[in-house]
Amino acid sequence: MDLPDRIAASRLIPWLPLLCWVLIGVAWPTPWGVLAGLLAAILAQALLQRHGLIAAAAMRAHQPVPGGQALRSHPAPRFQLRGEAGDQVVQQCEIGMGGPVLAVYVLRDGALIEDVDGGWHDLPDGSRRLAHVYRGQGSHAVALYDERLHQLSLWDDPDSGALWRCVRRQLDEGRAIAAVLPSPPVACLRFVAFRGLWLPPTHRWGQQPLLPLLRHRLADGRELSAPLLLPDDLRPLREPERYALCPPRRLCLQGQDSGHYVSDLEAVVESPTAACVVVGGLQMDAAFRSCQGLWLAHHRQAWWALADTCSNGQTGADHRYYGVKVVSVSDDGLLQLRVMEPAFALEWEQRRPVTGRVYLAVEWQPVGLALDVVDGRAVLRVAPAR
Incomplete structure (x- = not known):
């Protein structure tokens, strides 16, 4: 049974007691049948709660957000070339x-x-x-x-x-x-x-030249760098405007490749001693195109990715996406997050704060991580020790 079928079955489990009552009442249309159906519904409810099936069904129904390797960029992306010359x-x-x-x-x-x-x-x-x-x-x-x-x-x-x-x-x-x-x-x-x-x-595009290398000095003296990966001639590329607007750069720390990508180094959040550093990055597909935004956290000598959006875990018309912004970081890897709902405004401050449970895709677990958000604020600890 694939994920959509499991979610559909999970949503049906809490309704089994009521379904038993209705079926018995239809099959035995007398007052005794209604009473027997009610007793069967109470018994079914007790059994489901005893074995934790209702809670498990709720958990399965609210974990459709994939994490883990789904946040990794393509291992060997290549620029997509146009097939023929001309306009x-x-x-x-x-x-x-x-x-x-x-x-x-x-x-x-x-x-x-x-x-x-x-x-x-x-x-x-x-x-x-x-x-x-x-x-x-x-x-x-x-x-x-x-x-x-x-x-x-x-x-x-x-x-x-x-x-x-x-x-x-x-x-x-x-x-x-x-x-x-x-x-x-x-x-x-x-x-x-x-x-x-x-x-x-x-x-x-021509207002700010694309520097071949960006640098950012951390509090402990280490250096983040982001070398530009664009070719010198964009004409052979199939979608040059996509690459020019969001130029891919390789993210490095002290010259060592992180395996992740960024378009700039404008969003860097570090702890007081730079023991934990978070950088705004990108997930790249096979054609070096940006799939989604990420937050890239370096903690305990390892890089971890988390999405810059989260969801309420619902499906269909009830599904909602929210923006996630890292506000501050502590030395022990505790991230203070700001979770906001778009309000048809470009400025981050004009978005509406979220309250409730959301699910955030993180690299260190295969399904979305549940976060409790109060007035747009949430706390997340970067991956536990390997």
Whole structure:
């Protein structure tokens, strides 16, 4: 019997006494039958409680959270490569209900251009390309990208795409498009290089350079380091935007590989003497993509992972996920946790604190660890001694 079947059977056990009463009452529809059913229900309840079956069923029904090896990253992840050269659509979204479908393109030369409404059209010279792009608030523009200069020029198209249709007509008839494009363009963007890609000058990826090595000095003088694992050229990768937004780094302590991964060293919580250190990390799949966030705890010369989310252990419509944040750490491995329920706010402080029992996936046991949370606060001791 697999896990879903066991959970379903566990949920049925507490209802067996009532089921006995109903079945006997239906089979013997007299006052004596009702009385006999009631006695049978009381006897069944007593037997179940005597053997602890109701409590065991509740425990099984509230432990669907996998832990242990389920929190480990793939042992040998590899970057996923694109199958063929040319333009690559890396993301798509629809504006409104039934609105235009906009795409983020990585062009064949590595230029990243967002909010493209439709595809790209090559001009006869082979180095310039045309597209219709969305500029926000219902407005569009005609975009002309020059691969030789890595430059994007934009012309406003406010009249329901009239300029774009005129440009397409010129292009289809083999005539020069300069005759219908006003001069000069409303914007002219010179792209900048970023690890084999070409980005607009204000793009978020290029605002902070990716350092090849991050370092963090602990209270006892030891050093955490995180070398960057991204290749120098992102163009061959199938999803370059995923890797650029969350660059994988290997987590090391005193130069020794921990076997875990991070994207930065901004979330580091250490005890007063650094006997226990917790770092915000990532779980990686076989394609070096982030599966989920983790808290990586180093205690007693070993690394342990725990999830940065927990659940209430329920299934179906009653299932809830909560965010977990490590607030402080003691030298003996005691973690003070903050457990919050999302409240449609980006700021952590605006989330709602949780009260009740939750189940947290940890590496040192195969099923979710039960935690009692009061006003969003819980305490967890890192894995017992091996």
